[in-house]
Structure formats: C-alpha cells, structure tokens
Amino acid sequence: MRKLPLALALAALLLGTAHAAEKKDKAAADESNPAAALIHPQASASEGSVSVEGKRIAYKAVAGTIVLHGKGDKENEPTVSMFYVAYFKKGEDASKRPITFVYNGGPGSASVWLHMGAFGPRRVVTKDDSHTPAAPYQLVNNDYSLLDASDLVFIDAPGTGFSRLIANDADPSKRDEQMKERAKQIYGVDGDGHAFAQFITQFLSRYGRWNSPKYLFGESYGTTRSAVLANDLENEDSVDLNGVVLLSQILNFDTSIDGSDQNPGVDLPYELALPTYAATAYYHHKLPQSPADLQSLLQEVEQFALGDYAQALMQGSRLDDAHKQAIAEKLHQYTGLSVAYLMKANLRVTGGMFEHELLGDSGDTTGRLDTRFAGPSLDPLSKESEYDPQSSAISSAYIAAFNDYVRKDLKYGQDQVYREFGDIKEWDSKHNDHDGAVNVMPDLAKAMKTNPDLKVLLNGGYYDLATPFFAADYEMHHLPVQPELMNNISYEWYPSGHMVYAHEASLKLLHDNVARFIEQTDNVSKH
Structure with a gap:
C-alpha cells in the first residue's frame, strides 16, 4: 500500500513547575533530560456549546495527555504520552451516556481530520471537489457533530499530534537507544493496538466511564487498528464494546x-x-x-x-x-x-x-x-x-484550523508543535508473529465471536481509491464468522471519497447513520 507521508520528528513538550523553590533544579533536570516533562499527565478544561441539526448541546472539553507504561518488570517505566481531546455533554448520567473513541489512520496520522472535518463541535469549511483557497479559513459550528449521540474522545496516535514517545533514561547517551527501542515496540500493528488499548482502559478509569456504552470509530488504517484493538480490549482487558464503526476500511492489505x-x-x-x-x-x-x-x-x-x-x-x-x-x-x-x-x-x-x-x-x-x-x-x-x-486541496485548511482552535479555544499546546504525521521510519507489519501482508480479519472475527452482541457499521465512499469500497465490502463478506453473526454487520455507502465527511451532504448522512447505530446498540433502553 502506498502509505501517507510520514515525515515529522518527535519533540519534547515544555511544562511549568508548580513550586518556585523547585524551579532551578527542575530547569537543570529538563535541560539534561528533555523528556522529563512528558511523564506527567496534563489536562486543560474548557466549556462550549454546539448546535447539532438545530439542537443546542452544552459540553465540557478536556485537552490533555495520558501516560502509558511498560509491562511486567517495566510497569513503572513511562513509554508514551498520548494526547487526546474529550468532549462531555453536560447534565448526563455517565453510566448511560455512550462514549466513542475516535482516531485516524496512516499509520502515523493524527486525529485532526475526523476532529475538524467530521464530528468535533467546530468544522473547517473546504471546497467540495477543488482546491480550497489559502487562509483565512472558515471555522463554523458543526451541525453534524456526533455529540448529540455520544461523548467523544479524539486520540492522536503515538508520535503524532501532541503525542510523544518517552525516552527518559538518566544517562543522555542512552536516550537515543531508548527512543529507538520505544519506536520498535510501538510502531507496528501489535504495538499500536496495545498502546490504544492501554490508553482506553486508563481513560475509562480516569473519567469513571467503565459502565458507559463504548464505541470505536476508526478511519483508514484506523479500521485496521480497530480490528486489533477490539480483540485486545475484549480478550485481554475484558472490555465488551457495544459497537465498532469503520470508515474507509482496509483489513486485508492483499x-x-x-x-x-x-x-x-x-x-x-x-x-x-x-x-x-x-x-x-x-x-x-x-x-x-x-x-x-x-x-x-x-x-x-x-x-x-x-x-x-x-x-x-x-x-x-x-x-x-x-x-x-x-x-x-x-x-x-x-x-x-x-x-x-x-x-x-x-x-x-x-x-x-x-x-x-x-x-x-x-x-x-x-x-x-x-x-x-x-x-x-x-x-x-x-x-x-x-x-x-485531494490531499493538497484541503490539508492546509485542516492543519491551520486545528492549530488555531486547540490553542485559542481548548487552551492547550502553546509553544508546542502539532505533528500532522509521525516521524515513523519503519512500521512493523508482523502481526501475531505472522509475516506477510497485514490481515486483521481474524481479529475482528474473534472479537465478534467472543462478544456475539458486538455490532459493526461499515461506511465507505464510492470515489475512494486508497481503500476502495468494493474491497471493504468483499472483506466483510469473507469474514470468518458464523452466518448469524453476519447479521451484526451493516453497510452504508456515500457519493464521496476516503474522507467521506469532506462532502457536506455525505457528512450529514454519515452523522445520521452513526447516531442511529449508537442509539440502536447502546443498551440503555434495555435497563
């Protein structure tokens, strides 16, 4: 597969200190170890409202980081600082309110596309099928934000957006080697899936959402990730999902x-x-x-x-x-x-x-x-x-809009660099110790078998040549599951491309289809 460009370097985040007496020692420590600041989770809260198809929704937003750690004898060793933006609808019972974890693909892409183009409370306006003129860009109320149906958590994959790998060895000469080892562990099909699973379970604990209806929403390689992640959550962390929403799917790279x-x-x-x-x-x-x-x-x-x-x-x-x-x-x-x-x-x-x-x-x-x-x-x-x-036509609008929005509205990221794509030199395609073309169809099949109530919604665009819709349809109809589980899969196609939401009429349909899917599967009315 011709991958999206992965061409940006890792950078350390700079954080202030809480106590004046510690400033001198902290500055000296940061100078010798620029990753020291990454090991502390961050959070910036703000409030806002969005009108979704005529209905006003007040929300709390949190932009911040969750720090992941190693396993076994390295469980106290920080490995990744993962950035997220969460939107919580005000006045809702968290145990009954659905929560959807949203991410893009790449591999090595930030979540800016789904955030600013599909489901966030603000949407950047771009031309339908031609080049969007240069700045100033227009950021508008998103009439099709998914906040009417679910709380939302937009996640930047390790090394993208404001997410960073952590190399914090006390010996500066060893940090480069430690960073290479982090990249080897995380930049791959399995490592990426495990990182997202750890992020989600930590998020559920931090915000008290273990009993909420839970959904995954992935686009492009994010659909590959969703298959791995659903299986990891179900069978390693005992997290049953209500639904998985796939947009512009590729599960079998053959x-x-x-x-x-x-x-x-x-x-x-x-x-x-x-x-x-x-x-x-x-x-x-x-x-x-x-x-x-x-x-x-x-x-x-x-x-x-x-x-x-x-x-x-x-x-x-x-x-x-x-x-x-x-x-x-x-x-x-x-x-x-x-x-x-x-x-x-x-x-x-x-x-x-x-x-x-x-x-x-x-x-x-x-x-x-x-x-x-x-x-x-x-x-x-x-x-x-x-x-x-298409990428050249709209990318500048998305990146400029988010960089402006995250700092002015979400109050996060001042003096930091937002990475559109991660600096991934090599992606480990080996999956479950198998070489060859990546094929995660068995992962999704296992998640559906071990959780037979799991529902899947597949969405795709007719004009997508990165992940053609008929290939996604073919994959789903060849999923190794029992015939009755095939009834858990639904399909929606749109007169748009890979980023279905870049076509406004298709964005409305996408919103309505996903909102209905969540309403039908959140199990709230059954209790």
Missing part, C-alpha cells in the same frame, strides 16, 4: 490496489478497484456511453468484476488474444481508458496508473483519497500519479 503490480499473481485488487474506476469515470464524464445513474452502473460493474473479468485474469498467459481484446473493450466501457492502454497494461491497472491516465489528455491527475478532485500532473509522462490533488 486487497489494496496501491502497488498491486509489485505483487504479481494476486489479481484480486484489480477486480475490487474496478467499481471505483467506473464511478470516477462517471463523475468526470469519461465513459463512452453515459449510464442512466451511478447505482445501476456500479451493480453492472461489480457483476463483471467478479465474473468475466476475474475469470480472464485468472487465466494469466493462457488468455487468448481474442478474449483479451474483448475484456479490454469492456473495461474501456467501464473505465474510459483506451483499449490500447488497457491491452498494454495487460488488463491490470493500478490505482496510481488510473489516477494519472484518466484525465491524462488534459494534463491532469485525479485524487487518490477522493477521485472527484483533480490537479495538474507533476510529470505528464510518468507511469503513475506522483501526488494526491
């Missing part, structure tokens, strides 16, 4: 259309990405024959993808020229790509190739996270796209 040409012999990604290619070509008016509507087109393409197309690809070099030509012509009808190009690509077009080629005659590249977007190709002669126009 389904990824990113770089699929580097994995010859596995043709499934091409089949599962085809409906997104068709939706994108439909949106940009590149289909030779315009269908009546998107839904009828997608239904037809899905049948072709798992039928004639899959059978043709399975034949490999045994596919005769006439049959190959016929498949290429059908792909041309569904993708808008030329028959000659499709033949040259051996009927197999990666995500990057499609993004670069669809609008190539105009010198443009489509988005990856949201293919409704387009921008000038960096190199019109390259094989694949070299950047993501």
Whole structure:
C-alpha cells in the first residue's frame, strides 16, 4: 500500500513547575533530560456549546495527555504520552451516556481530520471537489457533530499530534537507544493496538466511564487498528464494546490496489478497484456511453468484476488474444481508458496508473483519497500519479484550523508543535508473529465471536481509491464468522471519497447513520 507521508520528528513538550523553590533544579533536570516533562499527565478544561441539526448541546472539553507504561518488570517505566481531546455533554448520567473513541489512520496520522472535518463541535469549511483557497479559513459550528449521540474522545496516535514517545533514561547517551527501542515496540500493528488499548482502559478509569456504552470509530488504517484493538480490549482487558464503526476500511492489505503490480499473481485488487474506476469515470464524464445513474452502473460493474473479468485474469498467459481484446473493450466501457492502454497494461491497472491516465489528455491527475478532485500532473509522462490533488486541496485548511482552535479555544499546546504525521521510519507489519501482508480479519472475527452482541457499521465512499469500497465490502463478506453473526454487520455507502465527511451532504448522512447505530446498540433502553 502506498502509505501517507510520514515525515515529522518527535519533540519534547515544555511544562511549568508548580513550586518556585523547585524551579532551578527542575530547569537543570529538563535541560539534561528533555523528556522529563512528558511523564506527567496534563489536562486543560474548557466549556462550549454546539448546535447539532438545530439542537443546542452544552459540553465540557478536556485537552490533555495520558501516560502509558511498560509491562511486567517495566510497569513503572513511562513509554508514551498520548494526547487526546474529550468532549462531555453536560447534565448526563455517565453510566448511560455512550462514549466513542475516535482516531485516524496512516499509520502515523493524527486525529485532526475526523476532529475538524467530521464530528468535533467546530468544522473547517473546504471546497467540495477543488482546491480550497489559502487562509483565512472558515471555522463554523458543526451541525453534524456526533455529540448529540455520544461523548467523544479524539486520540492522536503515538508520535503524532501532541503525542510523544518517552525516552527518559538518566544517562543522555542512552536516550537515543531508548527512543529507538520505544519506536520498535510501538510502531507496528501489535504495538499500536496495545498502546490504544492501554490508553482506553486508563481513560475509562480516569473519567469513571467503565459502565458507559463504548464505541470505536476508526478511519483508514484506523479500521485496521480497530480490528486489533477490539480483540485486545475484549480478550485481554475484558472490555465488551457495544459497537465498532469503520470508515474507509482496509483489513486485508492483499486487497489494496496501491502497488498491486509489485505483487504479481494476486489479481484480486484489480477486480475490487474496478467499481471505483467506473464511478470516477462517471463523475468526470469519461465513459463512452453515459449510464442512466451511478447505482445501476456500479451493480453492472461489480457483476463483471467478479465474473468475466476475474475469470480472464485468472487465466494469466493462457488468455487468448481474442478474449483479451474483448475484456479490454469492456473495461474501456467501464473505465474510459483506451483499449490500447488497457491491452498494454495487460488488463491490470493500478490505482496510481488510473489516477494519472484518466484525465491524462488534459494534463491532469485525479485524487487518490477522493477521485472527484483533480490537479495538474507533476510529470505528464510518468507511469503513475506522483501526488494526491485531494490531499493538497484541503490539508492546509485542516492543519491551520486545528492549530488555531486547540490553542485559542481548548487552551492547550502553546509553544508546542502539532505533528500532522509521525516521524515513523519503519512500521512493523508482523502481526501475531505472522509475516506477510497485514490481515486483521481474524481479529475482528474473534472479537465478534467472543462478544456475539458486538455490532459493526461499515461506511465507505464510492470515489475512494486508497481503500476502495468494493474491497471493504468483499472483506466483510469473507469474514470468518458464523452466518448469524453476519447479521451484526451493516453497510452504508456515500457519493464521496476516503474522507467521506469532506462532502457536506455525505457528512450529514454519515452523522445520521452513526447516531442511529449508537442509539440502536447502546443498551440503555434495555435497563
């Protein structure tokens, strides 16, 4: 999978001292050990209100950190300072009030996207499918905040946002080695899941929420994390979840259309990405024959993808020229790509190739996270796209809005650096001692089996080429669970991209669907 850029360094947080008499010694200690301040949890409380679909909600906000520790003989050793922003609706019984833990993916991305684009009380306004002009950006009341249905905890993954790994060895010469060891332990499928599980259990204790209905909401790699995390919470910490909400899912990385040409012999990604290619070509008016509507087109393409197309690809070099030509012509009808190009690509077009080629005659590249977007190709002669126009179109607005909001409204982060992405040099993909492509479908399946009341809501966008919706649908329908547990899974699709909420009409639908899901699964009315 082509990962999101992970290109920012770790930094220490600077904190004041409580007693004047200790200032001199504390300053000397901090000078020799810049991580010393990280070992103390922080919290900044504020108050506000939001109007959600016409209903005013007063809330308390807490921006702060929880410090994680090692295990076994290192249980007193601080390892990570994890930053969060929690919103609590005022006047509610905590034992009956749902609480949802929210995070983005990457791996190595902060939660700024879901915070400022989807469910926080303030939302940054961006253009629907084109580049958002530079500052000043508009921050508005979020009519679709999820605070009407649940308290919210936005969590920055270790090394992102204001979260930091902790290397506090008394010997300065040993701290670099300690930091490398921390990164090795935490920057990986299993280490990341364990860190989030420890954060959540500590949060439940700190705020007295053990008896609240509990939910996970993850986006992109956050869905991978959610599968691992749900299993860890259920089977290691005895925390039964009411529900797991997945947005832009990828559980099995063998389904990824990113770089699929580097994995010859596995043709499934091409089949599962085809409906997104068709939706994108439909949106940009590149289909030779315009269908009546998107839904009828997608239904037809899905049948072709798992039928004639899959059978043709399975034949490999045994596919005769006439049959190959016929498949290429059908792909041309569904993708808008030329028959000659499709033949040259051996009927197999990666995500990057499609993004670069669809609008190539105009010198443009489509988005990856949201293919409704387009921008000038960096190199019109390259094989694949070299950047993501959607990411370039909105990232500045999100980062500027949050940096302003967290300091002015939440009163946190002055003189600190908020990291959009973590400085992750290497991500350990080994999971449960298994090498190869990451596949956490068994984790979600185990969580559902050991907690047969667990409900799952899958959401995805038709114009998402980072995690195509048909691939997510395929994964769910191949989850190794009993048929009756399949009834615990529901599906919602939107005319948007990876960040479904970047399209306001889809944001409203996403809010309504998730709020209804929580209402139907919080078990409050049953007691």
